[in-house]
Each structure stands twice: as C-alpha cells, then as structure tokens.
Amino acid sequence: MTSIDAPLTPAAPAAAEAAGPSDDAEALAASAASAAFEAPALPTPPAELHGPVLAWFDQHARDLPWRHPEAGAWGVMVSEFMLQQTPVVRVLPVYEQWLARWPRPADLAADAPGEAVRAWGRLGYPRRALRLHAAAVAIKERHGGDVPSDHGQLLALPGIGEYTAAAVASFAFGQRHAVLDTNVRRVFARAATGVQYPPNATTAAERRLARALLPADEATASRWAAASMELGALVCTAKNEDCGRCPISGQCAWRLSGKPAHDGPPRRGQTYAGTDRQVRGRLLAVLRESTEPVAQAVLDTVWDEPVQRARALDGLVADGLVEPLDDGYYRLPVA
Numbered sequence: 645m646t647s648i649d650a651p652l653t654p655a656a657p658a659a660a661e662a663a664g665p666s667d668d669a670e671a672l673a674a675s676a677a678s679a680a681f682e683a684p685a686l687p688t689p690p691a692e693l694h695g696p697v698l699a700w701f702d703q704h705a706r707d708l709p710w711r712h713p714e715a716g717a718w719g720v721m722v723s724e725f726m727l728q729q730t731p732v733v734r735v736l737p738v739y740e741q742w743l744a745r746w747p748r749p750a751d752l753a754a755d756a757p758g759e760a761v762r763a764w765g766r767l768g769y770p771r772r773a774l775r776l777h778a779a780a781v782a783i784k785e786r787h788g789g790d791v792p793s794d795h796g797q798l799l800a801l802p803g804i805g806e807y808t809a810a811a812v813a814s815f816a817f818g819q820r821h822a823v824l825d826t827n828v829r830r831v832f833a834r835a836a837t838g839v840q841y842p843p844n845a846t847t848a849a850e851r852r853l854a855r856a857l858l859p860a861d862e863a864t865a866s867r868w869a870a871a872s873m874e875l876g877a878l879v880c881t882a883k884n885e886d887c888g889r890c891p892i893s894g895q896c897a898w899r900l901s902g903k904p905a906h907d908g909p910p911r912r913g914q915t916y917a918g919t920d921r922q923v924r925g926r927l928l929a930v931l932r933e934s935t936e937p938v939a940q941a942v943l944d945t946v947w948d949e950p951v952q953r954a955r956a957l958d959g960l961v962a963d964g965l966v967e968p969l970d971d972g973y974y975r976l977p978v979a
Contacts, residue, residue, distance in 0.1 A: 686857070690858075698871050700891035706878075716791075718747075719743055720811075722739060722743065722776065725775065726772070738764070738765055738767055742763055749784055752776070753781040758967075758978055759976070761773045770965055772803075774965065778803050779803050782802055793813065793819075807823070810822060818866045820866070827873045829846065830842055830880060831880045832850070833898075836857065836897060843909070844912050927956060928966075931943075
C-alpha cells in the first residue's frame with residue numbers, strides 16, 4: 645500500500661521522487677541531527693491536515709498491485725523490500741513475477757537464497773533479496789508461514805527495521821503507526837516545520853512530530869500514512885513541488901514563509917558510474933544469467949581494472965551474495 649519512489653542511480657534521496665529509508669542506515673544515524681530539527685508546536689491542528697490529504701488521496705492514489713486486498717500481508721512486505729530506494733516503474737514487473745513464483749513466504753523459504761538474488765534482477769541493492777529470503781524463512785519457522793500482524797514480531801524478523809515493520813503493520817493490517825519514508829518526512833518538514841528538506845537521517849524529533857500528526861483511530865491513521873506518502877511521491881516532490889495541486893498548500897508552513905532555501909547539511913548524492921556498486925552489479929549480472937558456476941576468467945571480462953574488480957567480488961562474497969567454489973568458480977548462494 646506504500647510507494648517509495650526514487651531513481652536508483654545516479655540521483656540521491658533528494659531526487660524527483662524520494663527514496664525509501666534504509667533500515668540499516670536509519671538505525672545507525674537516527675539521532676545525529678535531532679538537535680537541529682526539534683519538533684515544533686504544530687502551526688495547524690492535525691485534523692485540519694487530515695481531511696484535505698485523505699480526500700486528495702481518494703481521488704489521486706495510484707492503482708498499485710500491493711494496494712489491492714488480494715495482495716495480502718506478504719504482497720505488502722515484498723513491495724516494501726523492493727521499493728526501498730527503487731522507483732515504482734522498475735519494481736512493478738519484478739514484483740509481479742516474484743509473487744507469481746513465490747505467492748507465500750513458505751514458497752520463497754523453500755528455494756535457495758541465490759534464486760531470490762537471481763529473481764531480484766537489476767533492482768539494485770541485492771542484499772535486500774537475501775534479507776527478504778531470510779525473513780520468509782523466519783516467517784515459516786516462527787509463524788506457521790503467515791506474516792505476523794504484531795509490530796514487535798515484525799520487527800524481530802531478520803532484515804526488517806522500524807520503517808518496514810511500521811509500514812507492513814499499517815498497510816497490511818490497518819494499524820496505527822508512524823510510517824516515515826523520505827516522502828512523508830519531506831511533506832511533514834515543509835507543511836509542519838517550514839523547512840525545505842528533512843535531515844539526512846530520521847531523527848527522534850521527526851518521530852515525535854509524526855506521532856503528533858497521527859489520527860487517533862487506526863483505520864484513519866493507516867490511510868493517513870499511505871496518503872501522506874503518496875502526496876510526497878506525486879506532488880510535494882524533492883525538486884519539483886507542485887503547490888497548485890497540493891491539498892494543504894494553504895496550511896503549509898514552508899510555502900507561507902516564502903519557501904526559504906535549504907540551509908542545512910548538503911543533500912546526500914549517490915554516484916554510480918565507475919563505482920564498486922557498478923562493478924558488483926556487472927558481476928552479479930553474469931552470475932544471475934548462468935545456471936552453472938562461472939569461472940573467474942569469465943568474471944574478469946566484466947571490468948578492466950583488476951584491483952577494483954577483485955574488491956567488488958570479495959565484497960559480494962563477504963555479503964553472502966556469491967559463493968566461491970574450488971578451482972576459481974563462483975555461483976549464487978545455495979544455502
């Protein structure tokens with residue numbers, strides 16, 4: 645039920661459609677900028693924001709497969725993993741193929757983790773595939789194959805951080821949680837705080853603000869989470885905000901203050917060309933396309949610079965994405 649839109653490369657979370665949070669990075673850096681972004685007294689009562697945003701969402705929400713009732717909690721969870729730092733248009737075909745092949749967590753758990761990496765294709769950040777596979781195994785072993793509805797049990801699954809647990813609990817089970825992806829954080833920063841961009845890392849102050857803005861009842865809170873996320877993805881974007889289409893432009897603290905330019909830390913950027921990430925992607929592409937182990941000599945052809953190529957391959961092995969075999973052969977992981 646969520647959408648987390650961002651170019652994978654070369655743009656940053658500040659690109660046209662915002663990236664979803666990285667649970668790993670978020671856990672490490674959550675309090676770094678807290679003092680600079682204290683949750684203010686709300687300039688507009690939350691109820692005056694809820695109605696317009698929810699009405700806008702009813703009219704303009706995209707028809708996405710993970711928003712359909714038949715997607716179920718597993719479909720929502722798969723979408724959340726895939727949509728982190730990857731645009732909807734790239735996720736859609738992979739998502740549909742994934743659910744057709746593995747319609748339940750137990751189906752994925754029964755397959756090798758390397759098959760999850762193979763099916764992940766070119767979505768990027770392939771460790772997400774391994775984490776989703778590990779979560780599926782845990783769901784099968786701990787919860788009888790059904791995605792748990794309890795937030796704490798979701799949080800205890802491997803590969804799931806605070807954002808993903810809150811998103812699944814909210815979007816799949818209609819619960820009341822603050823769901824803070826970059827889209828939501830940007831909407832709240834502008835509408836309630838009067839700044840152009842939120843901090844680079846989610847802060848405790850932002851969490852307090854998000855909780856203060858939550859509607860009281862669960863059903864409305866769940867819709868609010870999806871609606872505020874969609875508003876950030878489609879209207880209140882990072883570089884091309886369309887205040888004329890925004891249902892709360894009249895209450896937006898940033899617009900009312902004259903849209904002051906961002907004066908905080910520089911927005912983080914991501915490069916791709918020439919980086920280890922690009923080399924890793926090329927190595928994985930060769931391994932995904934082969935059903936047999938691949939010789940070192942074949943992998944050596946994907947990148948001319950041997951030191952960087954070796955470093956990238958060693959990193960894939962260390963991350964569990966590639967298994968080294970005897971005689972200089974490599975394959976996707978089977979266990």
